[in-house]
Amino acid sequence: MKTEGGTDEAKRRAGERAARAVEDGTVVGLGTGSTTACAIDALGRAVADGLEIRAVPTSFQSRRLALEADIPVTELDAVDRIDLAIDGADQVVDQPAASAHGALIKGGGAAHTREKLIDATAERFVVVVDPSKLTDELDRSVPLEVLPDAHSVVGDRVRELSGEPTLRDATGKDGPVVTDNGNLVLDCAFGAISEPGDLASRLSRIPGVVEHGLFVGLADATYVGTDDGLEVREY
Structure with a gap:
């Protein structure tokens, strides 16, 4: 629905x-x-x-x-x-x-x-x-706030979880979105998320992830x- x-x-x-x-x-x-x-x-x-x-x-x-x-x-x-x-x-x-x-x-x-x-x-x-x-069922991309130096490594780990990460671009300025905490955001598409609790736990264990949006x-x-x-x- x-x-x-x-x-x-x-x-x-x-x-x-x-x-x-x-x-x-x-x-x-x-x-x-x-x-x-x-x-x-x-x-x-x-x-x-x-x-x-x-x-x-x-x-x-x-x-x-x-x-x-x-x-x-x-x-x-x-x-x-x-x-x-x-x-x-x-x-x-x-x-x-x-x-x-x-x-x-x-x-x-x-x-x-x-x-x-x-x-x-x-x-x-x-x-x-x-x-x-x-x-x-949740099916939007899951935002991950990541340390700037870690975004490539985190992206590789997300792909291992069958996700597709995209670095969020800013509007009104060149380059990526920078959070209030000085970090970057990866929007990670997983399709339909049937077990959000399990995915949340897996994302939390990735080094370089500050926090995820589940x-x-x-x-x-x-x-x-x-x-x-x-x-x-x-x-």
Whole structure:
């Protein structure tokens, strides 16, 4: 099951629903992407109305949006907990009977290393998406953040796993994408991924891989915004 295209209204509904889950005194992790941006915007309005929170952004982009919304921003090492993380996804397995139900592919914005750190640390991790991100089986390319000197070696190891790596090129500048951490990104096509947990473990063992974009067993819920409502998946 795949639905083409996600509307601004669907993204807004998902983001605003997640923002309503943020209570006074919460330390919230802020993910990266257009749907999470809707949550940040809604949180900014709530802060203006008196909500007291601290936010830990996952990227330069989410930090900039939070500051523009006048949300108090802090760093991971300055807090003793993250109560709730709100983040988007490029794909979400939506098959309740499948062992991979709720597994994600992230990293379209090349921020998945810090996103995974924040999302895995949080007491509760909520994914916000529109229906176009739902799928029966993950099949997008898996982003790998890699050390610059290791990208060729990592590419060879990915091919041994029957994947096809492509160095992600930047737009607006010559050369590859460089992450906020100063690393490169390999987009690795594996076709349909029937066992994302197994592939995640294999990718994590490759020397030179900083982090990969498979998020397995991390999400607690997915909020799916639609043009006329909202659907919630709890895991």
